[in-house]
Amino acid sequence: MKDLIIIGAGPAGISAAYEAKKLGLKYLVIEKALIGNTIYNYPVGLTVFSTTDELEFIKNDLQPAREKPTREELLSYYVKFVLDNELKVQWEEEVLKVDKLGENHFRTITPKGEYESKNVLFAIGAMDYPRKLDVKGEDLLKVHDHFRETYPWVKKKALIVGGGNSAGEAALFLADEGAETTLAIFRKDWEETDPKQGCIKYWVRDPLVEQLKKRCLNLFFLGKVLEIREKDVVLEDENGKRQVLENDVVFVLVGSDADLTMLTNLGVETEFGKYGEVPVYDEETFETNVSGVYVAGHFTNTRHIKGAIEVPQKIIPKMAEKSADVGSVKAKA
């Protein structure tokens, strides 16, 4: 019987594992893909927007060559952190189900085994369901829901649909490296400059404006995407006018959502907020309405890596304390 099963080895899961280890808890992290899988899926060579103090588990531990780390430096830091600290992480093992067997007693089921624990922390991120446009042709092979690298698209006609930083970065990479790039974006997203609104960050937007001036990038103020076809795309502009653009590849980068099924099957309540559907949890402990079930990271209201790391640092000691109290009550009974 473990004290804690942690589902997901992103920044939140790794941070939780490190705290659990420091406290001497019996814990295990189970990760369906790779350590830091969301970062692994960032575009190759991307410089992240956060500063090192927002990304590291221990102060001054992350030492990139420049002010901000690249995808590769960040991923290497997370992988080495797991290995150097001998954190108990099993990757390439997907959690399929968590059953509640009794009060603070859970069984976590994967294709490789079953694990019993007193507590379960969901640190599953929000990358499971990339949002779709729901238009005809979206299932064509040339349509991608995530952007990896530019080189297959040099001199190709690329369309990026989206208004956030990921769409902006993809457009910049593609325009920079010689793809004939069109960014289809709602005008309000292009004109939004408040970083809290999830808009394109200024250090991506400014070079995009440069690319526009150099005519290496086209901006299309979108009404809606009507259809994607083998050789072109049919768009409606902001004035309702239908336009057909020649096209070789489409990137639909309009965000993604978490899979909350395992949580709701356990009886965890959810609510709709700024980020869509999120689990309901105690603001201090991040424990849900199901005792012993905790949440942390990018599918809660605390988004981004800073929050994903800080929340487990705060809640794991509280969880350990509560578990010890429950244990002593059970022992006395």
Ligand SMILES: Cc1cc2nc3c(=O)[nH]c(=O)nc-3n(C[C@H](O)[C@H](O)[C@H](O)COP(=O)(O)OP(=O)(O)OC[C@H]3O[C@@H](n4cnc5c(N)ncnc54)[C@H](O)[C@@H]3O)c2cc1C
């Ligand atoms: C291109 C891009 C650039 C970004 N840049 C930044 C940045 O500069 N700064 C910043 O703060 N944020 C950035 N973000 C957001 C950042 O990646 C997330 O905030 C961060 O990864 C959240 O960490 P997490 O641990 O909560 O979730 P994740 O990192 O998403 O980790 C969740 C893990 O859970 C695993 N998992 C899910 N379901 C299961 C299951 N059933 N069984 C087992 N494992 C499971 C997943 O495989 C994944 O590895 C960026 C995002 C993108 C897409």
